[in-house]
Amino acid sequence: MSAIRERLKQLLREIVSLEPSVELRCPSRPDDADLEHSLRQAWLMVARSLRANLQAGAQDPERNLELLDLMFRVDQARTEIRDLHLARNSELACLVDAAIERLRAITNSQDLLVAAGAEIAGLGFRRVLVSLIKNSCWVPESGYVSEDPEMALAMVRVGRRRPLSVQQLVESTMIQDRSPILVENVRSEPRVHAQLVGVTRTRSYVAAPLEVNGRIIAMLHADMPVAGGAVSKFDCMLLGHFARHFAHLLERATWVENLAKLQQTTAELQDRMDRASWDLGSTLPFRSETPVAQETRQTTGTGLQDCDRLAGLSAREMEVLGLMSSGCSNAAIADRLFLSEGTVKAHVKHVLQKTNSANRVEASSLYLARQRAG
Incomplete structure (x- = not known):
C-alpha cells in the first residue's frame, strides 16, 4: 500500500508542475474514493497541456512524448486503483458475510447489539459505538475500542448522561434518508454530539441506521480506520453494507423474543383458566x-x-x-x-x-x- 501511495504522489507532483495553481490531493489511503477524482483531474491537466502545445504548433516532439507518457501513466494508475478497489470490495464483502454468519448464532437482541462492536471493528475500525433511538433520543448501548476498554465505557457513559434528540443532530439526515452518512470536519460541524466529540476527539466518522420492522430503532457509528487517516466514502459504504445485514438479524431476534413472550402469556392465561375451572368444579x-x-x-x-x-x-x-x-x-x-x-x-x-x-x-x-x- 505504501509503495503504491509513494508512486502516486510522485506522479501527481510531476503533473502539478504543469499547472502550479491547481492542487491535486493524494489521500493517505490508496483505496480512497477521492483518489479517483484526483487522477481524473490529473489526466485532464496533461491533456490540456498537450492540446495547447499542438495548437500553438510547438516544434518540441520530445515534450509532447513526455506528456503522452504522463497520460499513459495516469491511465495505468487509474486502472491499478480500480483493481485495488475491486479486490478490497471483494475482500470486505467476505469479511462482512463472515461477521454476519458469526452473529447469526445469537438470537437475543441485547446480546446482538453488544457483539456487533467487535465484529464491526474487525472490518477495519478501531472505535465503534452502537446506540438505540428511544423517544427520538440518541442513547448509546455499547461501545468497542481496540485495546482501550476504558474509552469504550466513557463513550457510553457520556452519551447516556445526557441523551440528545436526534432531530438536533446531523444523524437526522441519515434517519430521514435511511442511508449511511460520512461526517467530515467534525470540529466545524455544529450539529454533532458535542459531549461525545469532547471525549473521543474524533475528526471524522461514519454512521449507519438500523431499520427493524420499518422503523429506525438504532444506529452504528465508527471511526479511526486501522489503515490510518480519516474515514472515507468507502468506509461509509462498508458500514452501511454491514448495517443492512445486521438489521435482518436484529429483526429476527425481536420476532423470536416477541413470540416467546406471547407463548408465555398464552400459557399463563391457560393456566389461570384451568385453575378457575378446577375451583368452580370443586364447589359444584x-x-x-x-x-x-x-x-x-x-x-x-x-x-x-x-x-x-x-x-x-x-x-x-x-x-x-x-x-x-x-x-x-x-x-x-x-x-x-x-x-x-x-x-x-x-x-x-x-x-x-x-x-x-x-x-x-x-x-x-x-x-x-x-x-x-x-
Missing part, C-alpha cells in the same frame, strides 16, 4: 348417576369405565397427563408447555384427584387405555 354439588347411566356403565367393559374417569379433565390437564404417560418429569413438562414447575405440580395433583388415581402410574395407565380404545 355431587350429581348421582341416573338409572340409565348406571345400567350403561354396568354393561360396558372395564376399559371404558376407566376411560370415563378422564372425562372431567381440562384440555391443559390432558396435555400434562399425556406427557406424564410418556415418561416426562415435571421439569420436562414445564419446559414443553412453557409453565413453571410449581404450576405443573398443581396440574398433576388435580389429575390424580379428578381421576381418583393413587399415583402417576395409575393415571398414566388410564390415559394409555383411552388411547388404545380410540
Whole structure:
C-alpha cells in the first residue's frame, strides 16, 4: 500500500508542475474514493497541456512524448486503483458475510447489539459505538475500542448522561434518508454530539441506521480506520453494507423474543383458566348417576369405565397427563408447555384427584387405555 501511495504522489507532483495553481490531493489511503477524482483531474491537466502545445504548433516532439507518457501513466494508475478497489470490495464483502454468519448464532437482541462492536471493528475500525433511538433520543448501548476498554465505557457513559434528540443532530439526515452518512470536519460541524466529540476527539466518522420492522430503532457509528487517516466514502459504504445485514438479524431476534413472550402469556392465561375451572368444579354439588347411566356403565367393559374417569379433565390437564404417560418429569413438562414447575405440580395433583388415581402410574395407565380404545 505504501509503495503504491509513494508512486502516486510522485506522479501527481510531476503533473502539478504543469499547472502550479491547481492542487491535486493524494489521500493517505490508496483505496480512497477521492483518489479517483484526483487522477481524473490529473489526466485532464496533461491533456490540456498537450492540446495547447499542438495548437500553438510547438516544434518540441520530445515534450509532447513526455506528456503522452504522463497520460499513459495516469491511465495505468487509474486502472491499478480500480483493481485495488475491486479486490478490497471483494475482500470486505467476505469479511462482512463472515461477521454476519458469526452473529447469526445469537438470537437475543441485547446480546446482538453488544457483539456487533467487535465484529464491526474487525472490518477495519478501531472505535465503534452502537446506540438505540428511544423517544427520538440518541442513547448509546455499547461501545468497542481496540485495546482501550476504558474509552469504550466513557463513550457510553457520556452519551447516556445526557441523551440528545436526534432531530438536533446531523444523524437526522441519515434517519430521514435511511442511508449511511460520512461526517467530515467534525470540529466545524455544529450539529454533532458535542459531549461525545469532547471525549473521543474524533475528526471524522461514519454512521449507519438500523431499520427493524420499518422503523429506525438504532444506529452504528465508527471511526479511526486501522489503515490510518480519516474515514472515507468507502468506509461509509462498508458500514452501511454491514448495517443492512445486521438489521435482518436484529429483526429476527425481536420476532423470536416477541413470540416467546406471547407463548408465555398464552400459557399463563391457560393456566389461570384451568385453575378457575378446577375451583368452580370443586364447589359444584355431587350429581348421582341416573338409572340409565348406571345400567350403561354396568354393561360396558372395564376399559371404558376407566376411560370415563378422564372425562372431567381440562384440555391443559390432558396435555400434562399425556406427557406424564410418556415418561416426562415435571421439569420436562414445564419446559414443553412453557409453565413453571410449581404450576405443573398443581396440574398433576388435580389429575390424580379428578381421576381418583393413587399415583402417576395409575393415571398414566388410564390415559394409555383411552388411547388404545380410540
